[in-house]
Amino acid sequence: MSTSQIGVVPSFIAGQWQTPEAAGGTEVLDANTGELITIVTGGKLDIAAAVAYGRGVGQRELSSLSLHERALKLKELAMYLNERRKDLYEVSYKTGATKIDSMVDIDGGIGVLFTFSSKGRRELPNSNVIIDGTAEPLSKDGSFLGSHIYTAISGVVVQVNAFNFPVWGMLEKFAPAFIAGVPTIVKPATPTGYLTEVAVRMIIESGILPEGSLQLISGSARDLMDHLDYRDMFSFTGSAATASRLKSHPNVIDGGVRFSAETDSLNAAILGPDAVEGTAEFDAFVKVVVTEMTSKAGQKCTAIRRNIVPAAQVDAVIAAVGKRIEERVVLGDPRVEGVTMGALASVEQMHDVRAAVQDMIDAGGELGFGNLDAPVVRVAPERDALAAGGAFMSPLVLRWADSRNPILHSREAFGPVCSVVGYDSVDEAIELAAMGAGSLVATVCTNDPAAMRTLTLGIAAHHGRVHILNRETAGSTTGHGSPVPHLVHGGPGRAGGGEELGGIRSVKHHMQRTAVQGSPNMLTALTGVWHTGAAQQLAGSEKFGAQPGNVHPFRKSLAELKIGDGLASDLRQVNQQEITAFANETGDTFYAHVNPKAAEANPFFPGTVAHGYLLVSWAAGLFVEPAPGPVLANYGLENLRFITPVAAGDSVRVTLTAKKITPRVTDAYGEVAWDAILHNQNDEIVATYDVLTLVEKEDTTYANWQD
Structure with a gap:
């Protein structure tokens, strides 16, 4: 038993451990033996200081890290706690939990950290702005666009948890809030809050989290809601009666506190x-x-x-x-x-x-x-x-x-x-x-x-x-x-009407969705993602918009590559012999490619047309830079759409633009998504898609190859 469990369970407020007087506290007993193990009392905790500390220090420190950097810290924390599970088990037994019960609570909570770390780095941008959906053109000439973004709420999230899962209950709420960039104040239930305190103490002692990320209130905090406003979120797990009382607080009804509840459920x-x-x-x-x-x-x-x-x-x-x-x-x-x-x-x-x-x-x-x-x-x-x-x-x-x-x-x-x-x-x-x-x-x-x-x-x-x-x-x-953690946890009606977990959905619960309107250049600067119509720095064919002296974008490492860098190719003419050869070589002898009469009878085609995948292959040939360099691999295409058919005798060209750059925190490379547009000789759009590549942060491949 740690010294923190002898006497009064302490709180961690504004960067300091605080232990109130035991007088008037609640005795907490070993659930199995009835032995007195600790006392819980709210004492005279300064709740207002805790909220202010989270909004100030916590917000500042968390915002200095990107979504990926915060996600990586969750993995580091999960590994740290994983090495200390046995110590948590020994305390957990006192709550009446068996080893398997403790695994569900403790290992389950640690597993949530691992999962959100992985999903955060895989599914979110390495920034602090998440784009929601595609941009909406708001003017005929494309000079005025609208979009939606997610950014972290500017306050704190207060989590009030039930007694049954003192570790998992805390970590399943903490993980998505932390990735979002929102400081957490934890208020555990009295009967098992001493186990939460041990877990929080481990987390604080690890030194992994930025200052102000996590605070703990042990014992009573009846005025907690009084200190919150529209900047904050209140996440409750417990009885429906208590949830109803909290939800009726003026700061929820009139003050705009975001309120989420998970309650009784039959x-x-x-x-x-x-x-x-x-x-x-x-x-x-x-x-x-x-x-x-x-x-x-x-x-x-x-x-x-x-x-x-x-x-x-x-x-x-x-x-x-x-x-x-x-x-x-x-x-x-x-x-x-x-x-x-x-x-x-x-x-x-x-x-x-x-x-x-x-x-x-x-x-x-x-x-x-x-x-x-x-x-x-x-x-x-x-x-x-x-x-x-x-x-x-x-x-x-x-x-x-x-x-x-x-x-x-x-x-x-x-x-x-x-x-x-x-x-x-x-x-x-x-x-x-x-x-x-x-x-x-x-x-x-x-x-x-x-x-x-x-x-x-x-x-x-x-x-x-x-x-x-x-x-x-x-x-x-x-x-x-x-x-x-991948799926929603919550339910309608009696179950509280709230929603937790659900993968990246739960990260966004701690963020504000904001509509933004402006020019393509302004939205590109705001989001870090290139929008159609924004400035481009193109290499390649000056006839189709390239500027003299620009370097091929595939010759640029992430240290050199900028959003808007790209390539404009020359036209490449299509002939029937190439279409037929592709059909025979691949086995894709769909009639629209090889049978002129049947193709002409189809209302979508002017006659035989090139395969869509042949056009994509030609596009790659038009934009590729063949020599070894910072581009390590092409790992896929997204959002591929074929719009205008290409017949024999037509020509195609490609414009490739660096759309999104995502450096990996732990690797010497990152991902680059390139906006690819195929046009024909009449400047009609033939196809649109995103090309996904892995690119070095610093160009070492060429030097190694030369050696």
Whole structure:
């Protein structure tokens, strides 16, 4: 145990660790033993100073780095934390988490950092401006354009997290905010915030993050929202009641604070009509139900609460779930070998879950498996005893005579508890799932494509994610309750209406989308991406716009190449012999290239025409610089469109312009996207596309080749 866990859990505010007085604080106990491990109290933290520090120092330091540079720091941080997972595990066990639970929380959080680092460098520009969509011409002559850009919001993001994922919950919100360039203030939940503090302390001690990037508020911070305005974002995970109260704050309603919530969710799993006992789908369904009941002791916002199964399968499902629990679940202290399910996060949480179950029983539910008695738990290897002092609770399955009982679809027991209800038709299954009034995730388990489509489309509008499970995915699925950083995590209605993760989408949640209007030159200067009509410095044919003395752009390294540099080629005439030869050589003998009569009958062609790919190949021959140099490779084309057909006797020329330059932070080269336009002899556009090349930062290839 670190010294930070003895006494009061400290906060990290304005670049300093602060430990308030213990008086009036909340005692936090080991979830498994009831032992006092720390005290949490808000004390007299200067929340206004934390916000000002983030807006000032944090914004300044983060904006000094590009999107790629920040993404690279996430990878560095992930590697640093990866080497210290065992230390985090030792603390995590005190929260009631098993080793597997801790892996989901700790390794999962670290995995989010790795994923966003990779996606940030692969999918975003190496700048601080993201262009959204293509430019819109706003004048006939092309001198006035409109576009959209994303830039980081100018305030802070405050994240208030639930107790169930003290590490992942923080990192899954921190990663996209950090890449966007927005400082984060973390406010963890009291029962497990001491684990968040250990993780934050590791991060701060690493020295990897720019100053002001991350701050921590431990304990109460009731006036936190009072200090935020339209520059800031508030990201909440917790109860729907608390989210509703926060969302009604004047600074949200009138002050413009961006508010995102992920709240209670009565998630469902639907067993398809075909998935009867004995099928692979039935077995996969039972497995995922038990996993969701016992992982983190059922304390997951994504856990399955309502299992909607064919009426004839209710008894079989309850029996199979109960059997799997009896065979595989060992309840006890997660530090004891063999334990597979730990305690709830606190005794208070256990009492809340038991009370919720009792309310459901009183309202018409019936225990189909398990009981509310104090459980027997594993306290030492091969030794079990009645639970004493810990927050242990046995897994429970409720059954319902009335599948539309209101409490079934409105009350959540946030622990190892689920219900099984029957349906008589697929339409009824959809109705029952929708009665959850908005959920984070639902599983549809069937091997019938028609039933799957009906169910998925029927419930999609009520859910943030649909997990489709059958025999093909049973062995490879990431699971019903596992949000992945590539996909959206959130849901409508009761689930909060917010949206987290989703890859680069979540980075943009922390940015402002702004419409910009101006000349091509001004938009090029603003975005760092060449816009049609902006200035060009062309080599090549002076007849088609090249300036005397300009160097071929392929002879320029990234140190020399500028946006707008390019090449204008001369015309190249096309003849039928070349078209025929290409057709015969490639096997592409489509009639429009080789059959004059058939081609003339086609309303799109004037007769036989050149293959589009032949035109692209000729274009490469027109703009290529053959000698070794800074251009290392062509790695693809994007946005290729053929516009005007080219017949035998026509001529083509190409104009190539450096459109976007993206140096790689970690490599001696970067990517260059070139705007390519093919014209014919009448200056009509034949084709447009982007050529993608890898180019050295400094030209070493030619010198090495000469040696």
